[in-house]
Amino acid sequence: MKTPTAPSGAPSPRRRRSAEIARKEILDAVQKRLSEGGPEAIRLQEIARDVGIAHPTIIHHFGSRDGLIRALDARAVEALTRDVVAVLKRGETPTAEVELIERVAETMEEQGLARLIAWWALREPGADPTQGIDPPSLVENVSKLIAARVADEPGLVAREHETVSFAVRLAVVATFGDALLGDLLSPAPQPEREAERRRFRAWTARLLREGLTAPEDPSAS
Amino acid sequence: MKTPTAPSGAPSPRRRRSAEIARKEILDAVQKRLSEGGPEAIRLQEIARDVGIAHPTIIHHFGSRDGLIRALDARAVEALTRDVVAVLKRGETPTAEVELIERVAETMEEQGLARLIAWWALREPGADPTQGIDPPSLVENVSKLIAARVADEPGLVAREHETVSFAVRLAVVATFGDALLGDLLSPAPQPEREAERRRFRAWTARLLREGLTAPEDPSAS
DNA sequence: AAAGTTATATACATTAGTGTCAGTAAGGCC
DNA sequence: GGCCTTACTGACACTAATGTATATAACTTT
Numbered sequence: 001m002k003t004p005t006a007p008s009g010a011p012s013p014r015r016r017r018s019a020e021i022a023r024k025e026i027l028d029a030v031q032k033r034l035s036e037g038g039p040e041a042i043r044l045q046e047i048a049r050d051v052g053i054a055h056p057t058i059i060h061h062f063g064s065r066d067g068l069i070r071a072l073d074a075r076a077v078e079a080l081t082r083d084v085v086a087v088l089k090r091g092e093t094p095t096a097e098v099e100l101i102e103r104v105a106e107t108m109e110e111q112g113l114a115r116l117i118a119w120w121a122l123r124e125p126g127a128d129p130t131q132g133i134d135p136p137s138l139v140e141n142v143s144k145l146i147a148a149r150v151a152d153e154p155g156l157v158a159r160e161h162e163t164v165s166f167a168v169r170l171a172v173v174a175t176f177g178d179a180l181l182g183d184l185l186s187p188a189p190q191p192e193r194e195a196e197r198r199r200f201r202a203w204t205a206r207l208l209r210e211g212l213t214a215p216e217d218p219s220a221s
Numbered sequence: 222m223k224t225p226t227a228p229s230g231a232p233s234p235r236r237r238r239s240a241e242i243a244r245k246e247i248l249d250a251v252q253k254r255l256s257e258g259g260p261e262a263i264r265l266q267e268i269a270r271d272v273g274i275a276h277p278t279i280i281h282h283f284g285s286r287d288g289l290i291r292a293l294d295a296r297a298v299e300a301l302t303r304d305v306v307a308v309l310k311r312g313e314t315p316t317a318e319v320e321l322i323e324r325v326a327e328t329m330e331e332q333g334l335a336r337l338i339a340w341w342a343l344r345e346p347g348a349d350p351t352q353g354i355d356p357p358s359l360v361e362n363v364s365k366l367i368a369a370r371v372a373d374e375p376g377l378v379a380r381e382h383e384t385v386s387f388a389v390r391l392a393v394v395a396t397f398g399d400a401l402l403g404d405l406l407s408p409a410p411q412p413e414r415e416a417e418r419r420r421f422r423a424w425t426a427r428l429l430r431e432g433l434t435a436p437e438d439p440s441a442s
Numbered sequence: 443a444a445a446g447t448t449a450t451a452t453a454c455a456t457t458a459g460t461g462t463c464a465g466t467a468a469g470g471c472c
Numbered sequence: 473g474g475c476c477t478t479a480c481t482g483a484c485a486c487t488a489a490t491g492t493a494t495a496t497a498a499c500t501t502t
Binding site: 235236237264265266276277280285286 | 458459460461462463466467468469
């Protein structure tokens with residue numbers, strides 16, 4: 001068999017990263033593409049071009065496209081968990097809810113996590129949690145953490161257990177939804193969007209706090 | 222040139238639908254696949270198999286895969302708009318918010334619209350609104366309708382204009398988010414999910430109403 | 443400095459999915 | 473009944489994306 005490699009032009013200079021850094025750069029590029037384009041924008045060749053490598057290199061590092069996606073999942077799970085847990089541990093101020101919503105929202109938006117989570121939700125339920133990662137459980141766990149934290153809050157009334165659960169659910173769901181749809185719903189012009197979004201979050205947090213402190217009134221006339 | 226068609230087995234019997242019905246059946250199949258699997262589950266050949274036709278037939282009716290997706294967008298926009306507008310027109314009961322949230326939520330879930338909207342949000346912003354459809358505008362328009370409706374409500378205080386806007390935003394965003402993530406966040410076992418979800422919506426609606434009727438208190442100590 | 447390791451490259455194989463083409467048959471209309 | 477329109481089909485062309493094989497060059501180790 002003949003030797004297949006027959007370099008024609010200049011043998012483009014190589015940059016050699018450590019495996020760890022290479023993986024990081026690749027995952028960053030994937031996440032960026034996922035944030036900007038849709039899930040269908042994850043093409044090995046395009047990712048490779050973004051990073052400045054050839055696409056087989058990605059396969060070398062992650063085994064397959066699927067492996068790449070699983071690695072992305074794992075990293076996102078770690079990031080979000082670490083973030084929220086950090087807030088929960090040191091959160092002792094009376095405005096903890098505000099801060100928590102703010103922090104989670106930031107993480108979701110800046111890192112494009114909301115889109116990733118939405119992507120999880122869209123993928124069929126039968127997706128294989130191959131390495132015990134199981135992304136959806138992250139959302140579940142985080143919400144449990146928040147619930148536990150909120151339940152311990154001294155000033156709260158919230159006699160019904162379910163009320164706390166609902167509040168957490170609303171917080172998570174609203175934060176998530178706003179990260180995805182906020183820009184569509186906002187009547188404000190572009191430059192003010194960010195400030196408006198912050199006000200919206202504060203308003204939501206206050207509403208939640210009132211809902212938790214005020215006594216229940218099931219038959220609102 | 223030789224004649225290309227050389228039928229081998231039995232020339233499978235054809236069922237001939239009207240163009241309208243064919244389009245409907247195809248779109249139904251697409252929507253079902255989109256509800257069950259993710260966005261990547263839209264394969265012409267699979268859709269065709271679901272309907273029981275050959276995949277070129279889909280292209281015949283919609284021009285291209287892209288045309289198919291645009292048609293799906295258009296139909297969903299119509300459905301949701303019609304639904305919400307209907308509620309808004311006859312909504313005169315004091316529990317209109319509850320009903321509205323309930324109705325929109327139902328539409329989103331049953332029809333798999335939440336997933337479709339999520340898909341819109343994930344697609345890159347530069348998606349061509351080729352036939353003047355522009356899906357995101359639906360969300361915007363509906364929220365404006367709701368805002369107008371809510372603003373006219375007699376019992377409301379809501380001095381600040383932005384408060385109404387925020388309430389609508391929260392309603393839409395929460396409904397949307399819950400349709401996607403609700404199952405993950407719910408601590409209840411499977412059979413009670415639906416009832417719990419209804420309670421959650423009612424709770425949310427009541428919270429919103431309180432937020433709109435109660436006077437603002439920007440410096441909550 | 444030589445040898446080993448592995449990150450990376452080029453070229454190719456494979457598959458899958460969209461769209462085209464030319465022909466077939468089902469129903470409406472005269 | 474014959475004609476015309478068009479919904480529908482099978483076979484194929486084309487493209488794009490993943491994955492494989494093999495070679496090379498950049499670090500590490502001894």
